[in-house]
Amino acid sequence: MEDLLYQFMNNFAFLILSAIGLAVIFGMMKIINLAHGEFIMLGAYIATLATKAGIPLLLSILLSVVGVGIFGLIVDRLIISRLYGRTLDSVVVTWGVSLVMQQGILILFGPSLETLSTPLGSISIGGSDYSLYRILLFVTAIVLLILLYLLFTKTTFGLHSRAAMQNAEIARSMGVNTNRIYSFTFSIGAALAGLTGALYAPTMAVSPTFGGGFLMPSFVTVIVGGANPLIGPSLSGGVLGVVSTGLDATWGTFFGRLGLLVVAILVIRIMPLGFSGLVEKLSVRKSRG
C-alpha cells in the first residue's frame, strides 16, 4: 500500500510539474508551446552547471527559475508577442524555437552533462526505502499549485489576467494592459518549466533531449485538464496519476504510458473542454439552482 502511495505521489508530482508551465501558457494565452520541453531542459542545464560551479543546489534551482523566466521574457518580446491569439502559428514558431535551443545547447555543451547525485538520501517505512527527494517533489508540486491559486485569485495581476483570459477585448477597454499580462504570463510559464527542469536535473541524465521525456506527459495532462491552468492540471494530474500508477503496478510502465494516452483520447471525446469544462458546467448548473 505504501508502495502504491509512493508511486502515486511520484507520478502525480511528475505530471503536475511537467504540465504546470505549459498549462499556464496555454490556459491564459492560448499559445501551444512546443518548446516547453526545451525550456525544462534549459532549467536542468542551468541548475546542473551552477551546482557544478559550487553553488548550493537550492540556490541553483532558484537561479534556473530566474534564468529561464528571463529567457522566456526575451522569447516572448522577440517572437511570441507577435502571435497573441494565433494558436496554430504558435505551434510552428515554438517548434522552430525548440530546434534552435536543442541544437544550440548541443553545440555549446556537447551531448551530455555529468549528472548530479540525488540529494537527501532515503527513508525507510515498513521495510522498504523511499527517496526523500521524490517525496519532497510531491510536496513541491502541491505547494506550487497553492501558490498559483493565490497568485491568480488574490492579486491584482491575477484578477487582470483572469479578465484577459475571459474576454481580452473588454479587459482592454477597462484599462488592463493585456499585452503586458501576456508577456508576464509567458515568463511565469517559462520560469515554471525552468523549475521543473532544475528539480528533475539530479534524478535523470541531463542532455539536449532532456525535455523530450516531459513533453508527452505534459501535453496529456493539459489536454485532459482543459483550459483552466489550476483546476485542470490538479484534477487531471490526480486522475492520470491514479490511472498510470494502477497500470504501472499491474502491467508495467509501458501500459502506464499507453493508459495515459487512451484516457486523454477518451476525455477529449467525451468532454472536449477537459476537466475545466466539466467543473465550469457543474458550477453554472449549481448557480442556476
Added chain:
Amino acid sequence: MLVKLNTENIVAVLIFLFFFVYPVLVDAYSVMNLAYFLSMVFLSLSLSLIWGYCGIFSFGQAVFFGISGYFYAVFTLNSGITTLTPLGLILGVLIGGVIAWILGYFMFYGGVNDVFVGLITLCLTLVLETFMGQTAGDQWMIGQVNLGGFNGINSIPSLQIGSFILTGNSFYYFVLLILLAVFIFLKWFEFSKLGIAVVAIRENRERTKLLGYNVPFIQSLVFAMGGALASLSGIFYVLWGNYITPSAFGLASATIPVVLVAAGGRKNVTAALLFTVLYYWFSQTLSASGSEYALIILGLVLIVAILFVPNGLIASLFHAGDQLFFREHSKSLLRKKGAKTL
C-alpha cells in the same frame, strides 16, 4: 477546370517538367534522393488537403503513414508472392483511408473541432510510436513477420508489376506519375462542387451547416482522403528504403509536415509541394556538409517565415509574382476573393 495563367500554375508546370528530365541530368543516387523527397510530398499534400482546404488541423498524418507502411511490410512479407505487392499498396492506402474515416467519424460527429482535433491526433501519434517501439520480442509476430520494436522491419520487398520490379529510375517515375495525378486531382478538387463546400467549411463551419451541408460528413470524407494520401506516402517511404522503424512516425516526423505546410503556404498545394522538396533537399545538403548549425538555421527560417510572411513563404512569393507579371488579373482575383483574403 479552368487553368489560369498565373505564377503558381507556371511554376507548377516548370517543377513537373524539371522532375521529368531530372534523371537525365544527374546520377542514380540523386534520383533516389529526389524519389524520397517526392514520397514525403504526399504527406505534406495530405495535410494541405485537410488543413489548407478544410481547416482540420491534424498532427496525426504520421499515424496513417506508419500504419500503412507497417501494413504493406506485414502483408508482402507474409504473402511471399512478389506479384502481390501492388495489392499491398492498394490495400494499404484503402486501410489508411478507412482508419482515418473511422477516426474522423468519431471526432467530427462528436463535435470535436479546431485545436482539439490537433491534440487528439497528437495523442494517437504518441500511442502508435510508444506501442510500436515496444514490439520487440517473439510475442509480437504477425504471421511470419516480427514487428521488431525500435529496429522496425527490414528487407521489405519492392513493388513488382508482373515481372517488372520497380527500383531506381522506374520507381522514381512511378512515384512522379502518381504525384502528378494526385496534384492535378487536388487542383481540380479545389474548384469542384464538393471542394467549394470544403472551403466553405474552412471559412465558416456554422454558416455552412446552416446552408444545409452535412458538415461532419464532408469533414470525415476529406479526413479519409487525407489519411489515404498519408498512407500512400508511408508505403512509398517503405518502397524507397525497404525498411520502416517507429521513428518514421514519431513526434518529430509528425510535426514536420505541419511545419512545412504552414511555412510554405497551407492553402496552396503547389507551395506545399515546392517547400517540402526544398526543405528535404536543404536539410540533407546541410547535414551532408556536416554543419552542426543546420538545425539552427532551419529553426530560424521557420520562425522568421511565420512572423513575417504568415500566409506562407512560397504562397507569398506566388502572390508577389502575380502582382508583378499579371497585374490586372491578380487585381480582379483579389476583388473576387476580397472578403476572404483581407
